[in-house]
Amino acid sequence: MTETPRAVVRPGVRAVNAAAVLAVIRREGPLSRAAIGEHTGLSMPTVSRKVSALMDLGLLREFPDLVPTGAIGRPRVPIDLDDTVFAACGVHIGVSTTTYGLSDLRGRLLDSDEIPTPGGGAEDALAHIAGKVRAFLRRWPRRTVVGIGLASGGLVDSAAGLLDHDRLGWHRVPAVDLLHRATGLPVHLDGHVPAMANAELLFGWGPRVSGLLYFYAREVVGVALAVDGVLHRGPGGGGSIAHLPIGGDTRCPCGATGCLEATVADRTVADAAVLAGVVAEPDIRLVRAAARAGDPVAGRLLADRAAALGRAVGLLRDAFNPDRVVLGGQAITDPDERLPDLMRAFATTTTLPGTDIVSVTRFGSDLQATAACTGLLTRLFDHPLDLLDDARKAPAR
Structure with missing residues (x-):
C-alpha cells in the first residue's frame, strides 16, 4: 500500500x-x-x-x-x-544502524535484529533492508503481519511516502513505495522521534498525563510534544533542536559552536576520546568501556555530554512546561551511570518548580524497534478495518 x-x-x-x-x-x-x-x-x-x-x-x-x-x-x-494472532513489523533506519523488529498488539517486542545501515544509493539500501526483513519475518510463520512501520531521521513526508536524509545522502526517496514493492506489505512512514513519542503515548506515560515532552539523543537529537494524547505536528513535519545553543566549543557544520546535536552526538564524544588517546578508534562503546574501567578522561567526556543534555532538557521544559518529560535514546539509557549528571544539570537549568517530572523511557535498548512497530500499531488502532483488509491482500511470505 x-x-x-x-x-x-x-x-x-x-x-x-x-x-x-x-x-x-x-x-x-x-x-x-x-x-x-x-x-x-x-x-x-x-x-x-x-x-x-x-x-x-x-x-x-x-x-x-x-x-x-x-x-x-x-x-x-x-x-x-487477542495478542496471539497479529503482529506489527517495524524498521528503524539510523545513521549507522538499521534495526527491525516484530511486536504484538500490546507493543511487546517479540523479536528484533539489527544490521549496519547499508551504504550506497537509497534504492539498493532499501532493497537490502527488505531482504533482511523478509528473512526475519519467516521466523514467525504463525503470526499475521499487518504491515511495516518505517521510522527514520531526516525529513519525512508521511502522506507522500517520501524521505529526505542528508546524513545518508537520500533525497526525495520514495521509501514507502520501494519497501512495499519489495515486501508486499502495507508500509507507514514516520519520523523516528514522533514514532518514539507515539510509543510512549500508547504504552508508556501517555495515558497518565495531559502534556508530554519526549526528548531523544543518540547520534542525532530530537523532541516531540503531545497534548491530551495527540502528537503535535507542525507544517512540513517536526521541528528541530539540533541547533539549540547549550554552550561549549564544539563546532557545528552550520558554522556555529555549542549547537546541541554537534555537542552530544556519539561521534563527537568518540572523536574526542580518540584525540585524547583514550581509545584507538571512534566507537562510543569503547569510550563507555574505558569509563567503566575507571579511565578519568572517558568518564569526564560522558559526564560532560550528560550535563549538556541536562541543560537542553531544562531549557525545553521551561519553554513547554509539560506534565512529564520522557528521555530516550542510547546517549541517555546506555551510560546509565551518567544519569545523575544529567539530572543535576537539568535541576540547575530549569527555572520552574519541581524536578521530579523527568523519567527515562522503559523501552531501553529496544526503543528503536518498538517505536517503528508502534507507528504501524497506531494506524491499526485508528483504522482497524482498513489496515487488516490491506494486510490480507499481501502475498504470503
Missing part, C-alpha cells in the same frame, strides 16, 4: 465506532460489553456488532475464565485484545 497525497476524508461511522471499541478495550480491558458501552457511550446493539466484527477479525476474544466466581445473573464475559 503506497501512501499518496489525498484529500482528507472523514472515516465512516462504522470505522469510528470500531476504533472507539478497540481503543477503550486497549486502555481499560478486559471489559464486558456493558462496560464497553458505558465507556464509549455507544448503544448495546452497536457495541455487540463492533465486538463481534473485531472478534471475527481476530483482534479481540472473550476471556470466560475471568468471570467472577459466584456472579449473580447473566455472566458478563470480559473481552480483551
Whole structure:
C-alpha cells in the first residue's frame, strides 16, 4: 500500500465506532460489553456488532475464565485484545544502524535484529533492508503481519511516502513505495522521534498525563510534544533542536559552536576520546568501556555530554512546561551511570518548580524497534478495518 497525497476524508461511522471499541478495550480491558458501552457511550446493539466484527477479525476474544466466581445473573464475559494472532513489523533506519523488529498488539517486542545501515544509493539500501526483513519475518510463520512501520531521521513526508536524509545522502526517496514493492506489505512512514513519542503515548506515560515532552539523543537529537494524547505536528513535519545553543566549543557544520546535536552526538564524544588517546578508534562503546574501567578522561567526556543534555532538557521544559518529560535514546539509557549528571544539570537549568517530572523511557535498548512497530500499531488502532483488509491482500511470505 503506497501512501499518496489525498484529500482528507472523514472515516465512516462504522470505522469510528470500531476504533472507539478497540481503543477503550486497549486502555481499560478486559471489559464486558456493558462496560464497553458505558465507556464509549455507544448503544448495546452497536457495541455487540463492533465486538463481534473485531472478534471475527481476530483482534479481540472473550476471556470466560475471568468471570467472577459466584456472579449473580447473566455472566458478563470480559473481552480483551487477542495478542496471539497479529503482529506489527517495524524498521528503524539510523545513521549507522538499521534495526527491525516484530511486536504484538500490546507493543511487546517479540523479536528484533539489527544490521549496519547499508551504504550506497537509497534504492539498493532499501532493497537490502527488505531482504533482511523478509528473512526475519519467516521466523514467525504463525503470526499475521499487518504491515511495516518505517521510522527514520531526516525529513519525512508521511502522506507522500517520501524521505529526505542528508546524513545518508537520500533525497526525495520514495521509501514507502520501494519497501512495499519489495515486501508486499502495507508500509507507514514516520519520523523516528514522533514514532518514539507515539510509543510512549500508547504504552508508556501517555495515558497518565495531559502534556508530554519526549526528548531523544543518540547520534542525532530530537523532541516531540503531545497534548491530551495527540502528537503535535507542525507544517512540513517536526521541528528541530539540533541547533539549540547549550554552550561549549564544539563546532557545528552550520558554522556555529555549542549547537546541541554537534555537542552530544556519539561521534563527537568518540572523536574526542580518540584525540585524547583514550581509545584507538571512534566507537562510543569503547569510550563507555574505558569509563567503566575507571579511565578519568572517558568518564569526564560522558559526564560532560550528560550535563549538556541536562541543560537542553531544562531549557525545553521551561519553554513547554509539560506534565512529564520522557528521555530516550542510547546517549541517555546506555551510560546509565551518567544519569545523575544529567539530572543535576537539568535541576540547575530549569527555572520552574519541581524536578521530579523527568523519567527515562522503559523501552531501553529496544526503543528503536518498538517505536517503528508502534507507528504501524497506531494506524491499526485508528483504522482497524482498513489496515487488516490491506494486510490480507499481501502475498504470503
